[in-house]
Amino acid sequence: xxxxxxxxxxxxxxxxxxxxxxxxxxxxxxxxxxxxxxxxxxxxxxxxxxxxxxxxxxxxxxxxxxxxxxxxxxxxxxxxxxxxxxxxxxxxxxxxxxxxxxxxxxxxxxxxxxxxxxxxxxxxxxxxxxxxxxxxxxxxxxxxxxxxxxxxxxxxxxxxxxxxxxxxxxxxxxxxxxxxxxxxxxxxxxxxxxxxxxxxxxxxxxxxxxxxxxxxxxxxxxxxxxxxxxxxxxxxxxxxxxxxxxxxxxxxxxxxxxxxxxxxxxxxxxxxxxxxxxxxxxxxxxxxxxxxxxxxxxxxxxxxxxxxxxxxxxxxxxxxxxxxxxxxxxxxxxxxxxxxxxxxxxxxxxxxxxxxxxxxxxxxxxxxxxxxxxxxxxxxxxxxxxxxxxxxxxxxxxx
Numbered sequence: 001x002x003x004x005x006x007x008x009x010x011x012x013x014x015x016x017x018x019x020x021x022x023x024x025x026x027x028x029x030x031x032x033x034x035x036x037x038x039x040x041x042x043x044x045x046x047x048x049x050x051x052x053x054x055x056x057x058x059x060x061x062x063x064x065x066x067x068x069x070x071x072x073x074x075x076x077x078x079x080x081x082x083x084x085x086x087x088x089x090x091x092x093x094x095x096x097x098x099x100x101x102x103x104x105x106x107x108x109x110x111x112x113x114x115x116x117x118x119x120x121x122x123x124x125x126x127x128x129x130x131x132x133x134x135x136x137x138x139x140x141x142x143x144x145x146x147x148x149x150x151x152x153x154x155x156x157x158x159x160x161x162x163x164x165x166x167x168x169x170x171x172x173x174x175x176x177x178x179x180x181x182x183x184x185x186x187x188x189x190x191x192x193x194x195x196x197x198x199x200x201x202x203x204x205x206x207x208x209x210x211x212x213x214x215x216x217x218x219x220x221x222x223x224x225x226x227x228x229x230x231x232x233x234x235x236x237x238x239x240x241x242x243x244x245x246x247x248x249x250x251x252x253x254x255x256x257x258x259x260x261x262x263x264x265x266x267x268x269x270x271x272x273x274x275x276x277x278x279x280x281x282x283x284x285x286x287x288x289x290x291x292x293x294x295x296x297x298x299x300x301x302x303x304x305x306x307x308x309x310x311x312x313x314x315x316x317x318x319x320x321x322x323x324x325x326x327x328x329x330x331x332x333x334x335x336x337x338x339x340x341x342x343x344x345x346x347x348x349x350x351x352x353x354x355x356x357x358x359x360x361x362x363x364x365x366x367x368x369x370x371x372x373x374x375x376x377x378x379x380x381x382x383x384x385x386x387x388x389x390x391x392x393x394x395x396x397x398x399x
Contacts, residue, residue: 067392070385071097074121077382080375081128092121100389118390122383129379136372143365150362153355160344160351167341174334181326188320195316199309206302213295219248220288228281230269242266249284252291258283 078084078092099117223241225231232238242263249259258280265273265280273281 063392067100067389070389071100073378073385074125074382074389077125077128077378078121080378081124082131082375084124084128088124092124096121100392118386122386125379125382125386129376129383132372132375132379136369136376139365139368139372143362143369146358146362146365150355150358153351153358157348157351157355160348164341164344164348167337167344170337171334171341174330174337178327178330178334181323181330185320185323185327188316188323192313192316192320195309195313199313202306202309206299206306209295209298209302213292213299215248215251216288216292216295219244220285220292223248224266224285224288227266228270228285230271238267245284248288252287254284254287258287 075093075096078089078096081089095117099114099121101114223244226241227238227245232241245266246259246263249262254262261276261280262284265277266284268277270278
């Protein structure tokens with residue numbers, strides 16, 4: 001209003017020119033400010049546009065990188081599907097790089113064949129994921145069962161180890177027992193042998209007495225009787241009988257006079273013997289019979305000793321024989337203990353091997369679980385990658 005009032009009021013010429021210059025100057029300043037503002041806005045707009053383009057380029061590169069990574073993830077998952085037909089695998093791997101290529105720089109929709117192909121890939125990955133998940137559960141169940149079996153194996157191993165120790169102790173005890181009874185056998189056999197050697201010397205002396213008594217009886221009841229009674233039939237019989245009587249008289253060491261007179265008296269038959277001859281024959285008969293009686297007395301005297309010696313020898317033999325039976329039983333028992341020990345050691349070795357194998361089996365099942373868990377994760381990652389590729393619908397072959 002003030003400016004309008006001033007403009008309405010009359011001004012002097014100098015004042016009018018000054019006001020006009022000032023107004024022009026203000027207009028110029030306003031125009032310059034407007035131009036500067038427009039330039040600043042243009043620069044800001046240009047900077048924003050550049051920043052937007054850079055962001056888009058960065059996003060494009062990141063998307064391209066992600067798409068390449070997603071394609072690699074899907075490709076790897078398809079290549080590692082277990083039990084997948086090789087012809088179908090090759091077909092999917094060959095077609096996969098082209099399944100996400102669309103025309104018009106991504107403005108057109110994917111072809112129906114591409115959509116069907118992507119469904120095939122997704123179905124294969126879903127089946128692989130389900131199979132891996134199932135296998136993981138089966139491996140987990142198998143590991144739990146193996147853990148239970150491991151406890152049984154550990155129990156069996158402890159029992160087998162204890163049985164092996166008991167069997168070894170049994171072998172040691174039976175070995176010592178066998179050694180002890182073997183020693184008893186040796187001692188009993190040595191005692192029996194010593195008694196047998198001593199008994200053999202006594203038996204030899206006793207046998208000599210018996211043989212001497214037999215010879216004396218043969219002479220007294222045979223040759224001397226034939227000569228004393230004159231019962232010989234011929235000269236040969238008389239000579240043989242005479243020889244036996246003379247040798248016996250020499251053996252018993254009769255008086256020389258009687259030994260000399262004996263053949264003279266005995267060669268004559270009883271009817272022709274003189275009184276001295278009969279006295280000689282009677283004396284010879286008495287001496288021979290007395291010697292025979294003395295031998296009978298000796299045999300009667302040694303009979304208890306002989307019986308005792310025979311009984312002692314028989315007892316020692318029985319003791320040794322019983323000890324030998326004990327050795328046989330001990331050796332049989334030792335053999336059984338050794339067989340038991342061998343069986344126990346074999347059982348222990350088998351239990352040890354089974355425990356080791358069971359641990360390896362548990363480790364195998366744990367490894368299988370890890371493998372199947374990784375496969376499940378790979379399949380899930382591949383399915384997620386497939387969804388991103390499907391949503392992107394861009395050329396996967398572009399670098």
